[in-house]
Amino acid sequence: MTGLQDRLTSEQVEEFGREMDELRQRVVADLGAEDVEYIQNVIKTQRGLEVTGRALMYAGFFPPAWLAGVSALSLAKILDNMEIGHNVMHGQYDWTRDPALSSQRFEWDNVAPAENWRYSHNYIHHTYTNIVDKDRDVGYGVLRIDPAQQWHPYYLGNPVYATLLAIFFQWGVMLHDLEIDRVVKGERKWSEFSEERRRIGKKMGTQIGKDYVLFPLLTGPLAPLTFAGNAAANLTRNLWSFGIIFCGHFPADVESFSEEETEHETRGQWYLRQILGSANITGGPLFHILSGNLSHQIEHHLFPDIPARRYPQIAGEVRAICEKYGLPYHTGPLHKQLWSVAKKIVKFALPGSGDSAPEPATVERDRTPAAA
């Protein structure tokens, strides 16, 4: 695999960085009422689905109503966490100066407190993307997903851990923000996280309180059905967000980096790493919205603070720039990317780098930008 720094000459990297900066400036200058209207509509839809889902639980004795309720609530939670929460917390709408869209104030419908998430995701993951030992999203501290991670018999359980992580994803994210894996390994002290633990305790209380106590109790004799319905909605959201997120950085061909090769990075080199370390997922407009536009992981990693609805609009241009510099642009349909991630999880459960079995390429260099 070609190293990060010797793919382009340093002049090329800087020229490439300037093109990216210029693209960014153009989008930022164009932000306005349309972007606000868009996110307000998504919020309206999310709130409507949520209220509908909660209301349908009162008819939960009728199986189709229960199913419809679970679906509405699942969609509400997915929209809340992905297209609204994740993106608002990235500061994508801070320029609106609307307190309800402020990265510092927004809280999502998820047990992981926004503040803990912003640190581990916005700062650590987005700054040190795919740098093994620095980006804690590489394997989430529980999986071996990269040959650079030293094998240990513990990793034989890779597929089991991945399944559990998918099912309990919101709890996994919450513990991940707490760096629980590093506490267990003795790298960090439990006492260092007292502030984070206090926030988590409070957030867990309010989240469990509404989904598993108050709303079930309010439906009286239907409480067990409502409890199960809310649990099902949380599970659906967990599986969906796990799937989307794991397809963002772990499909085969997506590269990882070492601390040495990323020291003293320029802005251009940082952009380059974001492209090599991310993968998109193809799909229709609704799919993109439900993925929080993380289906445009590449564009998101280049410009994490630009409103996500802009990613599909600039994807063609980003791809064209990649092609101009001979850079890969990883993309593929969801099933293919998921399969690729699943194989990787199994492969790295075993010792070695797994180079023997070549992966299907997710790079599609031959397609024209117009077809993207």
Next chain:
Amino acid sequence: MAIPTVVRRAATRPGSLPASLGSLAERLLTPHGVDRYLELIDPMLVRTDVRGEVVALRRPTRDSITLTVRPSRAWRGFAAGQFVRVTVDIDGVRRTRCYSPAGSAHRSGELEFTVKAHEGGLVSRHVHERAHLGMVLGLSPAGGTFALPEQRPDSVVLVAGGSGITPVLSMLRTLVDERYPGEVSLLYYARTPADVPYAEELDELAARRGVRIHVRHTASDGHFTAEHLRRVAPWFARATTFLCGPPPLMDAVRALYADAGISEHLHTEEFTPPVPAVAGTGGRIRFARSGVDIVSDGRPLLEQAEDAGLSPEHGCRMGICFSCTQRKVSGVVRTASGEESAEDDEEIQLCVTAAAGDVEIDC
């Protein structure tokens, strides 16, 4: 005589049924809160946010507009002279300016804002062009120390110029409403008779017992003099004076009071916007919470804060993670992309923002 500041009782008392229902609703609708759902039905239904709906509007002069605004239920009233931060949405961006309600504090169920259109004024122009019945404005609770004290003074002098009329008119109307027994005089400066936004109201108020009002037109009568003041309030030296107007008027009145040794009787309200420093000259940076003042050398605020011994929270240092976001209280800043902003109470990223004039950060 003691007149309590007008503060309406909270709509719901803790422990009451509505309060319990409200708190249950908050628990059910966590983490977003009840208001984020109610506002989707009607923006004025909100419980804790303060907003106002325009219920009447008129244009008293060619460049001013007077809005009558009915506040939402979280509104808790104001003391005469205080200001309210009014927020409008312009091309997707919330813009906030301070306006003083001009009405009596005893009638705070309806707020009256008179907005003068400034040349190139983003918010005032927007209000002039777009204000309509039913328009919803964001409001803050009333603030500011420029207000009639609860223990009313024995006599009151009000001096105002231009749009500085609003807070002192509120004081005058409040005193008239409560049948203030002392003397109150208003000296008001406008450029020409056509520039006086409250001409009729002032005539009416002038007919009240104990009230004297002189309106001076600077185009014909000239600017403030001690003589103008003595004519309308010969007893001004023993009165409490409230002053609000353009900087030259403020300076002239301040100088007169200083010479007479009665500066402690003078209360003032500035309403001039901050001015960006000329490129290359550093403004002063005040980190309010830490109590540190420095002179800007033009580098990003984060670096300068760290060099001054502060350790604000930060992350990527390249403007992507928003960890170093802090509230700018006031002043002009410039971002790495060259954009300038003079908005008060604005959240900024310290790592990619530099001072472009005097700046105060809540950090």
